[in-house]
Amino acid sequence: MEMFAEVAARGSFSLAAAALGLPRSTLSRRLAGLERSVGLSLLSRSTRKLALTEAGQLYLKRCRRILAEARLVHEELQDGNAPFEGLLRVNLPAGFATEALAGAFVDFTRHHPGMRLQLNLANPEHAGRVFDAADLTLCVGEPPVSSRVAHHLGFVSGGLYAAEAYLAARGEPAHPSDLREQDCIGFRLRADGLAARWPLACGDERVEVRPASRFSVNEAGMARRLAALGAGVAALGGDQEPYVRAGMLRRILPQWRVAPLPVHALTETRLLPARVRALAGHLARRLD
Incomplete structure (x- = not known):
């Protein structure tokens, strides 16, 4: 989910892979697995442009909120004085x-x-x-x-x-x-x-x-x-x-x-x- 959000934000597999510290091939493979698991195409790929499908736009909107809440919970579990x-x-x-x-x-x-x-x-x-x-x-x-x-x-x-x-x-x-x-x-x-x-x-x-x-x-x-x-x-x-x-x-x-x-x-x-x-x-x- 976080990888998908990063690709959507960057508009590029290469830029997202660099930001995540992953090989581009690994990122592409994991997102392909995500699409198989939901049974829908989330990204429209071409040689010139990377765009979200309609399903991808809906998925991104929901997963951003989930990721924000997950980060918030993670911080609350850490030492508040850190x-x-x-x-x-x-x-x-x-x-x-x-x-x-x-x-x-x-x-x-x-x-x-x-x-x-x-x-x-x-x-x-x-x-x-x-x-x-x-x-x-x-x-x-x-x-x-x-x-x-x-x-x-x-x-x-x-x-x-x-x-x-x-x-x-x-x-x-x-x-x-x-x-x-x-x-x-x-x-x-x-x-x-x-x-x-x-x-x-x-x-x-x-x-x-x-x-x-x-x-x-x-x-x-x-x-x-x-x-x-x-x-x-x-x-x-x-x-x-x-x-x-x-x-x-x-x-x-x-x-x-x-x-x-x-x-x-x-x-x-x-x-x-x-x-x-x-x-x-x-x-x-x-x-x-």
Whole structure:
């Protein structure tokens, strides 16, 4: 059952065999035995593509829940005071929230030195897509409609930043409406390639600006680097103070912030292993 779930998640016998530490031939033989035992074909095999049959989709849905419960029981039988160990796979969007979460991941591994984190970054336009081969999938914004369980963790926010050289050449905006006359570095969150709007808040006042983007990117580090090189104004999440102290960036319109965006953790079931609960709880405390 676990082997079948791994093949379905990876979409490849070779990748699944490597993840399980088995020869590909052994994995293929055991799954063929599983299909004989249920009397149905669960996988549609071709030279180009591996896909689940209708029966395979139903079997996967049920066996995931069984495997999650089995892992939970296994952990409950172990010493509850034992340190967490092993690998956790986390999928998250490579956009606005990435840097806001980086420190939380570092702190988690410091508190749990036996844990390893595999962070899989996806393009922001795919942020709502559920990735099967993960213990936790993070979603910024409203969670997608799916069979997965969404656990609200908190919110991420940010501010507007630019380089001193850019501000000296173009002038500093006094209000978000002035951003229409500035070069901005937009986040490409949409499949049509258009940069996302910037929802800005100052007390009770709310403004949504479509930045005039000379550059549009889908990764926070690139947005920061472009801003530091004087390419324009960037909306950045997380702690940018080190770059401000280094003279690379200056926060503009400091009374305004990028309106908070919700962050959710998507899981297959509400029954989560203790180490997954520990990571989700740690992220929630950092985002509170």
